Amino acid sequence: MLKRFFPLLLWVVLLTGPVEALRAQTPEKPFDLIPYPSSVVAQPGSFTITAQTKVVVPKESKLFKNEVAQLQALLAGTGAKPLKEAKKGTSNVILFQYDKSLTADEGYQIAISPQQVKLTAKTPAGMFRAVQTLRQLLPVAIEQRKTSAGAQALVLPAVQITDEPAFGWRGMHLDVSRHFFTTDYLRKFIDLMALYKFNKLHLHLTDDQGWRIEIKKYPKLTEEGAWRTFNNHDSAVIKMSRDNPDFALDKRHIVQKNGQTLYGGFYTQAEMRDIIAYASARHIEIIPEVDMPGHMKAAIDAYPFLTCGEAGWGETFSVPICPCEESTYTFAENVFQEIIDLFPSQYIHLGADEVEKTTWAKSPGCQELMKREGLKNVEELQSYFVHRMQRFFESKGKKLIGWDEVLDGGIDSKAVVMFWRTWVPKAPLMAAKNGNQVVMTPNSPLYFDALPDKNSLRNVYQFEVVPKGLNANEAKSILGAQANIWTEYIPSEARAEYMYMPRMTALAEVVWSKDRNYTSYLNRMKSHYKRLDALNVRYRLPDLEGFLDVNVFTDKATLHPQKQLEDLQVRYTTDGSQPSATSPLLDKPLQITQTTALKLAAFTPAGLKGDTYGVRYEKQTLAVPAKVSKTASGLTAVYYKGNFKTTNGMKKATPTETLEVEKLQVPRKVGSGSFGIQFKGYLDVPESGVYSFFLTCDDGGVLRIADRLVVDNDGLHAPLEKSGQVALEKGLQPFQLDFIEGGGGYTLKLLYSKDGSQPQEVPQTWLKR
Numbered sequence: 001m002l003k004r005f006f007p008l009l010l011w012v013v014l015l016t017g018p019v020e021a022l023r024a025q026t027p028e029k030p031f032d033l034i035p036y037p038s039s040v041v042a043q044p045g046s047f048t049i050t051a052q053t054k055v056v057v058p059k060e061s062k063l064f065k066n067e068v069a070q071l072q073a074l075l076a077g078t079g080a081k082p083l084k085e086a087k088k089g090t091s092n093v094i095l096f097q098y099d100k101s102l103t104a105d106e107g108y109q110i111a112i113s114p115q116q117v118k119l120t121a122k123t124p125a126g127m128f129r130a131v132q133t134l135r136q137l138l139p140v141a142i143e144q145r146k147t148s149a150g151a152q153a154l155v156l157p158a159v160q161i162t163d164e165p166a167f168g169w170r171g172m173h174l175d176v177s178r179h180f181f182t183t184d185y186l187r188k189f190i191d192l193m194a195l196y197k198f199n200k201l202h203l204h205l206t207d208d209q210g211w212r213i214e215i216k217k218y219p220k221l222t223e224e225g226a227w228r229t230f231n232n233h234d235s236a237v238i239k240m241s242r243d244n245p246d247f248a249l250d251k252r253h254i255v256q257k258n259g260q261t262l263y264g265g266f267y268t269q270a271e272m273r274d275i276i277a278y279a280s281a282r283h284i285e286i287i288p289e290v291d292m293p294g295h296m297k298a299a300i301d302a303y304p305f306l307t308c309g310e311a312g313w314g315e316t317f318s319v320p321i322c323p324c325e326e327s328t329y330t331f332a333e334n335v336f337q338e339i340i341d342l343f344p345s346q347y348i349h350l351g352a353d354e355v356e357k358t359t360w361a362k363s364p365g366c367q368e369l370m371k372r373e374g375l376k377n378v379e380e381l382q383s384y385f386v387h388r389m390q391r392f393f394e395s396k397g398k399k400l401i402g403w404d405e406v407l408d409g410g411i412d413s414k415a416v417v418m419f420w421r422t423w424v425p426k427a428p429l430m431a432a433k434n435g436n437q438v439v440m441t442p443n444s445p446l447y448f449d450a451l452p453d454k455n456s457l458r459n460v461y462q463f464e465v466v467p468k469g470l471n472a473n474e475a476k477s478i479l480g481a482q483a484n485i486w487t488e489y490i491p492s493e494a495r496a497e498y499m500y501m502p503r504m505t506a507l508a509e510v511v512w513s514k515d516r517n518y519t520s521y522l523n524r525m526k527s528h529y530k531r532l533d534a535l536n537v538r539y540r541l542p543d544l545e546g547f548l549d550v551n552v553f554t555d556k557a558t559l560h561p562q563k564q565l566e567d568l569q570v571r572y573t574t575d576g577s578q579p580s581a582t583s584p585l586l587d588k589p590l591q592i593t594q595t596t597a598l599k600l601a602a603f604t605p606a607g608l609k610g611d612t613y614g615v616r617y618e619k620q621t622l623a624v625p626a627k628v629s630k631t632a633s634g635l636t637a638v639y640y641k642g643n644f645k646t647t648n649g650m651k652k653a654t655p656t657e658t659l660e661v662e663k664l665q666v667p668r669k670v671g672s673g674s675f676g677i678q679f680k681g682y683l684d685v686p687e688s689g690v691y692s693f694f695l696t697c698d699d700g701g702v703l704r705i706a707d708r709l710v711v712d713n714d715g716l717h718a719p720l721e722k723s724g725q726v727a728l729e730k731g732l733q734p735f736q737l738d739f740i741e742g743g744g745g746y747t748l749k750l751l752y753s754k755d756g757s758q759p760q761e762v763p764q765t766w767l768k769r
Helices: 002-016 059-076 124-137 183-195 232-240 269-281 297-302 326-342 358-362 364-373 378-395 427-433 456-461 493-500 503-512 518-534 647-652
Strands: 039-049 054-056 084-086 093-098 108-112 116-121 154-163 169-175 200-204 254-257 260-264 285-292 347-351 399-403 416-419 437-440 478-483 550-553 557-559 569-573 590-592 596-603 613-619 635-641 657-661 675-685 689-698 700-705 708-713 720-728 731-741 747-754
Touching: 039 108, 039 116, 054 059, 059 093, 059 124, 108 124, 116 124, 124 154, 124 183, 169 183, 169 503, 183 200, 183 269, 269 285, 269 326, 285 326, 326 347, 326 378, 347 378, 358 378, 364 378, 378 399, 416 427, 427 437, 456 503, 456 518, 478 503, 493 503, 503 518, 550 557, 550 708, 557 613, 647 675, 647 700, 647 731, 689 700, 689 708, 689 731, 700 720
Parallel strands: 054 084, 054 093, 093 116, 169 200, 169 478, 200 285, 285 347, 347 399, 399 416, 416 437, 437 478, 550 613, 550 720
Antiparallel strands: 039 154, 108 116, 108 154, 254 260, 557 590, 569 596, 596 613, 635 657, 635 675, 675 731, 689 720, 689 747, 700 708, 700 731, 708 720
């Protein structure tokens, strides 16, 4: 309906003139800008853009030629002819004004009155940000890119805006190695970044699963390294595509070659130059990542001389290239020379994470090199490799970026560190004290490949870029933040958009706006969903609320989903099938008197489908409490050292140690790595009733109370909340929570509520053993 409505309204404008012009804002609504500017002061009146409006570019503003063209292209989306340009004028004009007194390079000012629109900046980047703010003040119709015969009027609210970014690094990352994306999609991604004022695009161009950038000196990197037979990730998404077509492999990247079905693709250097130019015109810097010395299987398979004699997979990660042979450095420098020649970015990302070093430890050549260079261990050997590459980059005028593992064996202070391992919280502090600049990209909450839940948007919005523990001087080392999109399980453009949007908009405000308000952001976001519809973005719909994963009742229950967007339609099934646009409409409260399972999904008027919610309603009697003569405070924690894919794996394992804990948290004694813990004891329930529990785990957890399954949040996954209910009598109720950690997140949180109260932590006084 939305896509039909605006073109029709544009024709109304053409027929009736400016009186019925499109209005972007109304006096009773706030300005729906994301990220929100530093200062916004509404003024009386409005400015109408018509065919007679002129774009004024004084002589001193010629440096804004590109930004003028961007505005003209934006207005051309309505079907209007380009506005005439002039060197001077004050009435019915859009004025591009240069002001060298502005302090921030990306800062700008907008002054809209009934007579003119004045955009002021010191740099082209600042002027481009002003144009994007103007874009958001214009109606959604400009995004339709529909053509018509003549010009139409567009109305802008009168307003005074002064703005500048909080951080200089406002980034998004896209992994094109695990699954590949077309150049057209990169342009779409860049356009979305531009709309929300991001300025860094980190492209992960190579990994074990595919080499995606042409290197002329080593043609087999793309002739062979860019293609693969279906791997375990492909098999997983193919299976998931049975229920969700967004998981289907993009057929454009599947070819038949030498009797094999292969997946892949790569960018020629000519194609990448076009993408770089496209991003540059939108003041977005593309930072290339060629991951070394680990994550190099695609290159090693094409050029086996790169290893220390072994290839394939080690205990945890793929076998890396060998840092002990000069031929490796010749290869690396030749590759990076072409990367440096291609990418104008001041940064080159080396990766240098998750390196399987066992082959280095066994290599006589590495032992000899370590002895000669005075290296005490293989961590220092990795630093030796990183330092050599850093010197090469610096000789070419480039800065090295590495993931925070580069700190482990020591790193030069001129390198830039990307912090991602939340389980190593001291890393940003170590880097800052060492003099390194830091980009914050912690896996929680800024890995946008992590499955979103109802808390994901809030978690991103509440993220603080500058970590605690830094003094004022050390805080200056924090360049900003970026979100990462790893694509092992993101095989399509639609799935990518579902994963990063709207989380991208929340991060945009985190890294740009100095003052934030989550409630205000959510209200402003409602209009942005319509803009995203117009841009054909397959975003994740806001969560339905008013129910849990498992809902318990003793007599009867009512299902009445709460919608955050008014125009959503909720449809449901009771036979286990996926809800579709023709499934029964849930437009009034549904009374439930017997145990039943339903599936719910929301649909927009344009047909976009939201998450499918598997909802179970279970009729229970109140669980009778246990009769225990004596208890102590706290719980028993049975610790299992090992790698478990599900909590059931602990049943066959031998306990490593049994501990007594006062709180429901991973004991410090357990440390890091992979493990499982069974928390056992009793919950001292203060009054009878139906209790709700909310279990957040990274990785998996299963909660049982009164020998009833309450929450199943099992499996290896990023932080994810699941919920359930249980009917309990007052007294001691048997309690067991099984938790597994795969070796990274260490997130375990249990909240409860009763009678619709706000979820809160389970009181420590309730825990008994």
